Amino acid sequence: MIENRHDWPEENEINILDFIIVLLKHKRMIFFFVFIAGVAAVVVSLLMTNIYQSECTITPIEQEKASLSNRLSALGGLAAMAVSQTGIGGAGSLEKFEVVLKSRDLTNGLVKKHKLMPVIFKDSWDEKTKTWKTEEPPTLQDAYKLIQGGMLKIKPDKKINVLKLGFLFPDPAVARKLLNYYVDGMSEFLRQQALENVATQSKALQEQLVTTADPLLRTKLAEIIAQYVEKETLAKVQKYYGFNVIDPPFVPEKKFKPRRAQICILSVIVAFFMAIFLAFFMEYVGNLKKNEDAERLGNLKKYMKLRNKK
8 A cells, every 4th residue: 555645744744944044043153154254355356357359350371372382283293382382372361370370489489589577577677776586497397388378369250260369468568468469470471481382392392393304394384483583572561461450459458357247246145145055064063963873983983084972
């Protein structure tokens, strides 16, 4: 025979009133716990330094290389290889931009060129004496880790083929300046890389021109070399090589972080739930003593490595 649920002992039933009673019983503790956590969150958030983010948007340049490719394909393997290795059209890609921006060579080069160590590690630098306050001055590796670890933000969007760059810094004007350094630095890095490849391949084609006796091939080689020279000249005069700046870096007017309101709200919510947990834990421990459950209480103290008071 199945027992009716109303016949069960009342002490086994879970009553929401019991929970409310526990909360009301420890309402002072819960209130002060949440209050102290809220005040601490406000104080800590106010002591945090404001960080600003300068942003810009760039997009790769897509130039047609069909004409040059057709000409080179008629000359065999050496010339065909030139297209893939030179990047003669100046076209870039989001993947390549991201690799360059994350490269150690670019960051270290910018830090040394613009003397950014005192700027990045401002708290460790004595501006009056022009010396480091710490016994061990920060290194280029420290600067690279700091910049790549949170200052420089790289967000490629392959759907619309754009790359959004951001730089975080306490000074909004310096944030814009540092972001400009990276945009210009990436352009020069790509430009020099392309020019070096163009010079290498152009030299190889000129050597082939000297050894070629066929008049038709010599004419085609001369045309291709001329086109290389034209592209090389174009690469030198471009403001940005391989990409266009759609939205240039700007001086941010509003801070990016900390989000003080969000920090305070989350701290209060977390503290509230922790206080509720603590209230029920205290009630549970109190019930162990009242219910004369000495064995469980003894085991609890034993496992918690507490000594019974004599």
